[in-house]
Amino acid sequence: MAVIRQLDSLAPDFDAQLEMLLAWESVADRRVEETVAEILHEVRRGGDAAVIGYTNQFDRRQLRSAADFTLSADELQAALARVEPEARRALESAAERVRNYHNHQRQESWQYREADGTVLGQQITPMQRVGIYVPGGKASYPSSVLMNAVPAKVAGVEEVIMVVPAPDNQVSDLVLAAAAIAGVDRLFTIGGAQAVAALAYGTDTVPKVDKIVGPGNIFVASAKRAVFGQVAIDMIAGPSEILVICDGKTDPDWIAMDLLSQAEHDEQAQSILVSPDQDFLDAVERSLEKLLEQLPRRDIAATSLAERGALVAVDSIESAIAISNRIAPEHLEVSVDEPEQYLPMIRNAGAIFLGRYTAEALGDYCAGPNHVLPTSGTARFSSPLGVYDFQKRSSIIHCSPEGADQLGQVAATLARGEGLEAHARSAEYRVRGK
Incomplete structure (x- = not known):
């Protein structure tokens, strides 16, 4: 049995296979x-x-x-x-x-x-x-x-x-x-x-x-x-996830260990590699088989890779980014030459790790950005934990007499349009000449 499945983005049933791969039962039990x-x-x-x-x-x-x-x-x-x-x-x-x-x-x-x-x-x-x-x-x-x-x-x-x-x-x-x-x-x-x-x-x-x-x-x-x-x-967190986009020029052992770093979390964790280089995908699979045996938590990682992992072949880095945006991963590694050029194309990711030397594990511990990140596709509308999560915003409105006059007339008109007479009169009490 293969240590991890391989998928082809050009296959007719790829969309269905991807949906099955991403399916995860939430905490609702x-x-x-x-x-x-x-x-x-x-x-x-x-x-x-x-x-x-x-x-x-x-x-x-x-x-x-x-x-x-x-x-x-x-x-x-x-x-x-x-x-x-x-x-x-x-x-x-x-x-x-x-x-x-x-x-x-x-x-x-x-x-x-x-x-x-x-x-x-x-x-x-x-x-x-x-x-x-x-x-x-x-x-x-x-x-x-x-x-x-x-x-x-x-x-x-x-x-x-x-x-x-x-x-x-x-x-x-x-x-x-x-x-x-x-x-x-x-x-x-x-x-x-x-x-x-x-x-x-x-x-x-x-x-x-x-x-x-x-x-x-x-x-x-x-x-x-x-x-x-x-x-x-903060959020309802699902299993940990990593998606790696690689052009095939990074050491296969490096990428394999990046995938394993998530797979060892638990059996539900998800590790996905997307690349336009089929030979590289095969090399990473061989690295996974080799490196897996060296891990203390190899049984957990093996289950994760077999049940929720994938190596995905695509026709270009742009296609890989499109798949990543669809998945909206918690962690996204972009292991390519000049990765900054692709940054404007990336819409959905909890944290983005650029370049061949930026292991996701650095973000877990000491890089600086927060490791509390949206999972299970919620990076489409959610952000990492940050200072803003512990602050509140209150609106301030301080009307001058002239401002109350102008705004009162507008508010009264709109209030009566909604059938709220007390609102209208409250606003009009501050209107001069009323």
Whole structure:
């Protein structure tokens, strides 16, 4: 059995094959939703006690009070002191790069004055309190801490609350160290739907937040969807994805490992290579077979490649870009000569990695741009997590007497056209001579 399928974009059934390749079941699962709904209800009603009960049940812990799942700033600093110096330097370097990049996203309030003295504008204010969810358990993700907390702090959020599960009372020092470096204000070692509920509704210990961001399993994703409206959320994330466009001149091992870097995430992850060079596609397939055997997570990666991966033959780089725009991948590598020339043609992608030396993995950890990206085709209408996700915009209207006179007449006319007499009279009260 081939390690990965090959498709030809000129084949008559290519569109149908591509649709089948891209199909993915979302987090909508009735049994999951019923379980999540019960957890949300119980936490909303029972607060800390319910959070403790579910955490003991799902994470195999023996919590007795909320103090048992609360970590102090001193404990975060102690974790920072415990990590290896090289790891600490890497975390600090990554945090600095993420902070510098996101500083460029800061938005400022603005106003302008019209000829009659009326002032219009927009006021930018940060959210007061946000919650970040960081996965725990099978793997630790200090990079997720940085990518979620640092932009919030750059935006001016007053209080960043972090939740991370600690199954069997285990939590990574790297995750705690990243929280200290990123400036997390309060940290609770809880996870799952119960943590989302605590952030959304608030308990005696966990404060209610304005927005919840960060990845999680199907229960976390379903809970975030359920509490949306009570609080804001970043997105409902699907499996990780990479699409590579290559002209055939990059080392096949490099491209194969880029594909494997996504495939090792989980069995549902998707890795696609599109190229006009059939010999190169064959070379990459051979590289995948060779390199796959070297990976600790080879079983996961092999399943991902076999079930959701593809090598796609096209007739030109332009055709490859057209397919990429249709897929709207989370990560897009453009591994070609002079890749900047193609940038104006790329419409739909979460993050774009240009050139042969820009591995997608750099974006996951330390390049600077955010690694929280739209998946499952949502890059058609969504953007990476950024400073703007933690800021609000308020419109400003300050009418002069002359402006109220002119606008009042226009508003009254339109209001009466809609049958809203009180609106019309309210506007006319400020019109001179009325």
